[in-house]
Every structure is written in structure tokens, then in C-alpha cells.
Amino acid sequence: MTSPLLELKGLCSTVFSEDTDQQIPILKGVDLTINKGEIHVLMGVNGSGKSSLAHVLMGHPNHQITEGEAHFDGTPIQDMESDERARAGMFLAFQYPHAIGGLPVGTFLKAAVEARRSEEVPFRVFKRELDAALEKLGISKEFLGRSLNEGFSGGEKKRNEILQMHLLKPTLAMLDETDSGLDVDALKKVFHDVREYANQDNALLVITHYDRVLDYINPTHVHIMSDGRIVKSGGADLSKRIDEEGFEAVLGVEASV
Template identity: 55%
Template sequence: MSKNLLTINDLKVEVADDNKEILKGINLKVNKGEIHVIMGPNGGGKSTLAYTLMGHPKYKITNGEIIFCDTKINDLKTHQRAKMGLFLSFQYPEEIEGVTVEEFLRTAKTAITDEQQKIIPFKRLINKKMEELSMNEEYASRYLNVGFSGGEKKKNEILQMSILNPKLSILDETDSGLDVDAIKIVAEGVNKIRNDENAFLIITHYNKLLEYIKPDFVHILLNGRIVKSGGIELADEIDEYGYEKIKNEFAGL
């Protein structure tokens, strides 16, 4: 059985309403059990890649293909991709008044699995997952992200991943603006959820998160292209020299 989860071949993407090309030929392979980190300066296309993978209608694929679980997903809707096992953790999660965390997760789990989640068994499941993630049970009865601190919102995102059990989790700058304690929450959650059958694609500006998560691969996304790939040493290089050295190295792109 193939270990490959995601293959991106020569992916080019533009903004649908103004035809501005943002991704200019992305190639990437992600296998089960791997953590890939994508770093790069603002405007390079990192979030565009995340949204394109999830099927955001704002972005139009003009070339290339996205293969997920041996299926080309270019034309699939967002909910279809989610049901296949794709998950996107937002940089700024939405607040939803009147919907509790437990209600939201039970509805999401039902939508993903096509199986009605019974209230009592699901409550046992969510309590078990919250205990594993060192979360207070009161979170389940609070309105989704309403009044949550940055760290609490990130705990909730990790809880969603744990409940929905996606094959590939995409974290779009989930560490942006967080203090060290909140970054540790994200890292510990990823480390607990990670296994040989899933994978993570983590998008970040900084390598602070990487002090607690050890990636298998680090990629630098610059001007719509992955210009350099390596291991954790590449993130250390960025931490020491910033992006100017790489910008100068690939100035012609």
C-alpha cells in the first residue's frame, strides 16, 4: 500500500477575480508519518497554497494537479476534500455565538463520517480527547472560540484535529502572534496526534514552533515557488540570516 498522501505537480494558481498569478509551479510530495514545514516571507504564496489545497473558490488552478489519497482533487469542493481527510487550521479561527464546542464537533464529525454521532458516546469521546490534550472539560460547553484567548483557540483547533482524525492536517501560520506557552500547546497537540498514518503541513514565518516539533522536511516558498528544501538546518539558517540571503540567492525568480 502506498505511503504517499499528497502529491502536487507543477501547480499554478491565480486569484480568480483579477487573474494575478500567485503560485508559479509548486511541486511537493508528502508521505504518511511526515511533518513538512513551509516557510517564507509575506506575499510568497504560503496561505494561497493552504487555501488552494482546501478548495477555496477565491483561487483558480491554471496548471498542474493535486493528488490526495491517489485521487486528483483539483475540481472537488471543500466539503468533499474534508471528507477525504484534509483539514485546515486557520490562523484566525472564527467565533460562533450560540454554538458550543461540543455541538460544533459533533456536527462536524457527523458530516465527515456520514454517521450520526449519538450524544452520550460522543460526549465520552470528547472528554477522553480533552483529557489526552490536558484540556478542562468546561471547554466543551463554551461557545465556539467566543471569549477564548489565543492559546485556548489553538487548543480548540488541536481538539478538532483529534476528534476528526484527518489524514493530512494543514496548519496555516497557527503560531502567529502566540506567546511561548500557546506555541507549546500547538506543538504538544501535534506531537500527540501524529502517527504513522497521518501527516502535517505546517506553514509558518518563524522557527520557534520547530523547537518543539521536529519536522522531516523544511521548504522555502518564495515568489510562488519552492526554491529550497532541506531539514531542520534550513530553518536554523533562516533564523540566523533571515530571508535576505535566500532572496538574493534566487533574485531572478
């Protein structure tokens, strides 16, 4: 009951590189605790390991936990497949969602919702929920007939990810650079929908390179990542400092390594 939603202790990981056939160390001891009702923002320069952390947590086949512990809802996730983690309530909005030709969005959403709930959802029930979600997010129904992410614009892909989040109702939603590649209007819209989703029974981990998302959501925690570690944590004010002084100034020497 009292266990945190997500608890990482000294998490280390490697990623397999197909070009060199080698395991490359990425995470070098990440400590992080997220409780329900919290909104965490994870910042850091490119290559600091932010996105890798998200994929390690979601169970990407090329990422491997080598040391440390990762618990979700009190359960160790290391040996769980991605789909098991998703069914347990984890969700990752991909930075680059994959396109699958010939798989209509609607068909995919129904399958995912049924998987998450581990039960068949009658078509009528599903349709009611879907229509509500589409209306709430202002997405046209025509969208459902298109192939998953195929030929989608950057904004459409991101909104599709957020739509999935709303339907799958994860307890931990991780957003991997969902703000990247969006113009101001789209950014406003998407993060409005993200804010709508947050409540006392779930938590968000928002991964971003820029602090502009902070204009749209109010984080309870801000972390800065560098070279595979969380090197600084604080409240919303931390991101303001980064905005004004830059990563290097805030972190001192560490960030410039």
C-alpha cells in the same frame, strides 16, 4: 497503495479580489510530495504564498487552481468541495478561525465528527471520545458550551483548532501559522499537542513564518517558499541556516525579488 498522501505538480492558482474584481496569480508552479509519517515545514516571508497554498488545497472559494495537478491519496482534488476534501482526510487549522455566534462548540464538533465518519455517532460514544480529547489537551468542559470561536482569545482559537484535529483524525493536517500570536507557554502547549498527534499513518504540513516551532517538532522536510514557488527544500538543517543567516542569505537573490 503506493501513491503519496499528497502530490502537487506544477500547481498554479489565482485568488479573486473583491476590491478589484480581478483574479490575481498566487501560486506559480508548486511541486510537493508528502508521504505518511512525514512532517513538513513550509517557511517563507509574508506574501510568498504559504497560506494561499493551504487554502488552495482546502478549497477556499476565492482560490482557484489554474494549472498543474493536485492529488490527495491518489485522487485529484481540483473538483472536490471543501467538505469532500475534509471528509477524505484533509484538515486545515486556520490562522484566523471564523466565529459563529450561537453555535456551541460541542454541537459543532459532533456535527463535524459525524461528517468525517459519514455516520451518526451516538451521543455516548461521542462524549467518551470528546472527554478523552479534552482531558488530553487540558481543555475545560465549559469550553463546549461557548459559541464557536466567539470571544475566544488567540490561544483559545488555536487550541480549538488542534482539538478539532485530534477529534477528526485527518491523514493530512495542515497548520496555517498556528504559532502566530501565541506566547511561549501557549506555543509550547499547542505544539506539544501537535507532536502528540503525528504518527506513521498521517502527515503534517506546518506553515510558519518563524522557525521557533522547530524547537517543538522535528520535521523530516523543510521547504522555503518565495513568490508562489518552493524554491528550496531540505532537512531540518535548512531552517537552522535561515535562523542564523535569514531568508535572503539562504535564498540569494530570489527572496529579495
